[in-house]
Amino acid sequence: xxxxxxxxxxxxxxxxxxxxxxxxxxxxxxxxxxxxxxxxxxxxxxxxxxxxxxxxxxxxxxxxxxxxxxxxxxxxxxxxxxxxxxxxxxxxxxxxxxxxxxxxxxxxxxxxxxxxxxxxxxxxxxxxxxxxxxxxxxxxxxxxxxxxxxxxx
Amino acid sequence: xxxxxxxxxxxxxxxxxxxxxxxxxxxxxxxxxxxxxxxxxxxxxxxxxxxxxxxxxxxxxxxxxxxxxxxxxxxxxxxxxxxxxxxxxxxxxxxxxxxxxxxxxxxxxxxxxxxxxxxxxxxxxxxxxxxxxxxxxxxxxxxxxxxxxxxxx
DNA sequence: ATAGTAGGTTCTATTTAAGAACTCATTATC
DNA sequence: GATAATGAGTTCTTAAATAGAACCTACTAT
Numbered sequence: 417x418x419x420x421x422x423x424x425x426x427x428x429x430x431x432x433x434x435x436x437x438x439x440x441x442x443x444x445x446x447x448x449x450x451x452x453x454x455x456x457x458x459x460x461x462x463x464x465x466x467x468x469x470x471x472x473x474x475x476x477x478x479x480x481x482x483x484x485x486x487x488x489x490x491x492x493x494x495x496x497x498x499x500x501x502x503x504x505x506x507x508x509x510x511x512x513x514x515x516x517x518x519x520x521x522x523x524x525x526x527x528x529x530x531x532x533x534x535x536x537x538x539x540x541x542x543x544x545x546x547x548x549x550x551x552x553x554x555x556x557x558x559x560x561x562x563x564x565x566x567x568x569x
Numbered sequence: 570x571x572x573x574x575x576x577x578x579x580x581x582x583x584x585x586x587x588x589x590x591x592x593x594x595x596x597x598x599x600x601x602x603x604x605x606x607x608x609x610x611x612x613x614x615x616x617x618x619x620x621x622x623x624x625x626x627x628x629x630x631x632x633x634x635x636x637x638x639x640x641x642x643x644x645x646x647x648x649x650x651x652x653x654x655x656x657x658x659x660x661x662x663x664x665x666x667x668x669x670x671x672x673x674x675x676x677x678x679x680x681x682x683x684x685x686x687x688x689x690x691x692x693x694x695x696x697x698x699x700x701x702x703x704x705x706x707x708x709x710x711x712x713x714x715x716x717x718x719x720x721x722x
Numbered sequence: 723a724t725a726g727t728a729g730g731t732t733c734t735a736t737t738t739a740a741g742a743a744c745t746c747a748t749t750a751t752c
Numbered sequence: 753g754a755t756a757a758t759g760a761g762t763t764c765t766t767a768a769a770t771a772g773a774a775c776c777t778a779c780t781a782t
Contacts, residue, residue: 422592426677428669429599429662435673439575439590439739446582449712455760465740470761480672491747493759501672503707507696508664509582510705515661516581519633519654520588524579526715532703533711539698541705543660546693550685552663554656558686559602562679592770608729618771623730644778646728 435479440464440472442512445505448482450528453495481505507541514541588632593617594625595665598658601635603681606648634658660694667694 423434436442440462447458459469473496476482481502484494510530517526530539543552550556576587589595593615600611612622626649629635634655637647663683670679683692696705703709 423673424675426675426680427596427599428666428673428679428681429595431673431675432665432669433592433595437592437595439586442582442586442590443580446580446712449707450714456758459760465742466761467741467763468739491749491759498707504672505668506707506710507705508661508668509712510696510710511661511664512585513581515658516585519657520581520584522577522579522584526581527579528581529713529715531711531713532698532701533709534703536711537701539705539710540700541696542699543663543694544697545685546695548685548690550687552660552692552694554602554651554659556686557659557663557692558684558689559599559662560682560684561603562682609727612729618773619730620732620772621770641728644728644780 435475435481438472440468441476442509444469444472444476445481445502446509446528448496448498448502449506449509453497454493455496458496476502507543510539510541511543588628588634591625593621594629595662597622597625597629598634598655599662599681601649601651601655602659602662606650608649611649629655660696663692663694664696 420434422430422437425431425434436445443462444458444464447461452458452461455466455469455473458464458473459466462469464472473482477484477496479501480499482496483499485497487493487495513526513528513530530541531537532539544550545552575583575590578584578587589598596615597611597617600614605611605614608619608622608626611617611626612619615622617625626635630637630649632654633652635649636652638650640646640648666679666681666683683694684690685692697703698705
């Protein structure tokens with residue numbers, strides 16, 4: 417199975433892997449959420465090679481999560497901004513960091529904080545069902561294949 | 570930056586990348602949630618090479634998401650089961666598949682369905698704050714660096 | 723004795739990533 | 753007017769990870 421084959425997979429998780437299935441892409445998105453917009457900003461804050469960064473930014477752009485906006489002419493320069501699709505990824509990022517904090521502990525304190533904009537209170541993320549309000553987790557949700565579950569399926 | 574360096578990063582997102590930052594690991598976890606437990610089951614359903622599958626299962630085990638349980642002796646055989654840490658990953662998986670469904674559309678219908686165990690109703694996942702009940706997304710949550718945000722922390 | 727099952731390991735070839743240097747257009751400094 | 757700095761990449765070489773196939777081991781069934 418090749419990289420390319422995944423982007424047309426029927427399974428949404430497999431399609432997501434075609435975009436975020438590598439070491440760097442989620443870290444680039446994290447930087448976007450923290451406000452980074454420019455090439456050198458990403459490069460310096462992450463320590464990613466310039467080559468890979470250019471490639472990943474292109475991928476995020478073509479997947480519709482980022483969009484380039486010119487911020488000056490002469491010489492023409494662009495910055496990368498989250499699109500609505502990219503912003504919609506925020507709950508995934510929050511859920512992931514919450515899981516990681518609780519299940520992959522480490523000595524140092526977390527270098528990112530997530531707070532409510534309206535009052536600065538620390539958040540305590542929980543996934544719920546919009547209709548029933550019920551908490552969604554391994555106990556309350558049943559996951560099952562509809563038809564075929566192979567990645568390319 | 571090497572793979573290895575990320576597992577001790579201060580940033581929880583970076584630490585998560587040391588575990589799930591590749592093309593296959595989330596698909597393996599998806600299969601776990603769908604009930605797959607055995608080596609050949611994963612291999613056949615995903616089309617992953619046996620070599621990589623063995624390596625990824627070891628990684629998931631050492632990261633504490635999976636645990637091997639013997640299911641027979643003579644010859645000794647093990648199956649892989651989700652630990653509490655692994656089960657706690659369910660909301661991330663749900664949030665990811667929901668985002669993917671809404672933002673990486675494709676022709677075929679999704680091959681996985683997620684329903685409430687109690688009544689079989691389709692779920693509509695939304696991340697909320699446990700205390701305030703407020704919906705958590707890019708508009709309501711402020712993400713900011715605490716100290717240093719480089720991946721190696 | 724032969725084939726099948728289950729869970730791997732080993733091998734080579736290809737692809738991807740790391741790390742450093744280089745380009746190009748423009749502005750700022752000596 | 754020459755030299756350095758800025759910003760956003762591109763181009764190299766080397767190192768690591770992945771793909772794909774074949775092989776191994778310990779049984780069980782035919």
